[in-house]
Amino acid sequence: MPVEVQDNHLVKVFITGASRGIGSAIATLFSENGYTVIAPNRDELDLSDIVSVREYISRNSNEIDILINNAGINPLQGIREIEHENYLEIFQTNFFSCIELIQWCVPYWQAKRSGTVINISSIWGKISKPKRLLYGATKSALDNITKNLALELGEFNILVNAIAPGFINTELTRINNSIEDLEKIKEQIPLKRLAEPREVAKLAFFLGTQNSFITGQTIYIDGGYTCQ
Numbered sequence: 001m002p003v004e005v006q007d008n009h010l011v012k013v014f015i016t017g018a019s020r021g022i023g024s025a026i027a028t029l030f031s032e033n034g035y036t037v038i039a040p041n042r043d044e045l046d047l048s049d050i051v052s053v054r055e056y057i058s059r060n061s062n063e064i065d066i067l068i069n070n071a072g073i074n075p076l077q078g079i080r081e082i083e084h085e086n087y088l089e090i091f092q093t094n095f096f097s098c099i100e101l102i103q104w105c106v107p108y109w110q111a112k113r114s115g116t117v118i119n120i121s122s123i124w125g126k127i128s129k130p131k132r133l134l135y136g137a138t139k140s141a142l143d144n145i146t147k148n149l150a151l152e153l154g155e156f157n158i159l160v161n162a163i164a165p166g167f168i169n170t171e172l173t174r175i176n177n178s179i180e181d182l183e184k185i186k187e188q189i190p191l192k193r194l195a196e197p198r199e200v201a202k203l204a205f206f207l208g209t210q211n212s213f214i215t216g217q218t219i220y221i222d223g224g225y226t227c228q
């Protein structure tokens, strides 16, 4: 039997939030391996603004193979601080925009009978911590639609999974935790360190390029933190 050779540059990977952090590492890893990466910046696609999302969708082709919903915000707020605008903004950015982008891609995937969604969730969708009220809710919602869409879209060979990182060494983590907090956190992680963004990127790369039968799962990449 001839070995099937795939021309990686023909595979299109669409990723949000690739300007830095985990998204940048994922985009770099796919690019290094020859994949075509489409990574609009916030000026081209502002996920907090439904008008911007819909305009982007109406102006651009949905012929992409792997959709990675990575961008996210995590303003630290508890029940006594949040206002209506706060939950509209975080749900629009972290959750509703993901739905819009998946809806955009499904007709193409349905026609070609394959497609891949990778939603970047968080451990705070499973466990909780003060001031992650809305953030955790958006990530639980993302985990839930990951299962639901795996059921609805499985017959078209569309694989839908989520990656739930723990503490990753990015700007978001450094903004939301002081240096002293991070030292204490490291002690609480079984592997005794934060992960680097590249480690999350490797998991996304596996799900995008090697996976053929995992669907509907949220995969925790947290050094064992949520096992405790």
Ligand SMILES: NC(=O)c1ccc[n+]([C@@H]2O[C@H](COP(=O)([O-])OP(=O)(O)OC[C@H]3O[C@@H](n4cnc5c(N)ncnc54)[C@H](OP(=O)(O)O)[C@@H]3O)[C@@H](O)[C@H]2O)c1
Pocket: 016, 017, 018, 019, 020, 021, 022, 023, 041, 042, 045, 046, 047, 048, 049, 070, 071, 072, 073, 074, 093, 120, 121, 122, 123, 164, 165, 166, 167, 168, 169, 170, 171, 172, 173
């Ligand atoms: N870091 C962690 O430890 C950790 C843990 C669990 C889950 N996560 C999740 O992993 C994902 C990436 O996190 P990160 O730590 O890499 O974050 P980050 O360093 O703060 O980067 C966030 C990315 O999202 C983009 N973004 C934010 N709001 C946007 C908007 N309205 N429109 C378009 N783009 C927007 C940012 O673009 P700009 O450059 O324009 O701001 C940036 O590229 C997020 O979903 C986060 O919830 C991270």
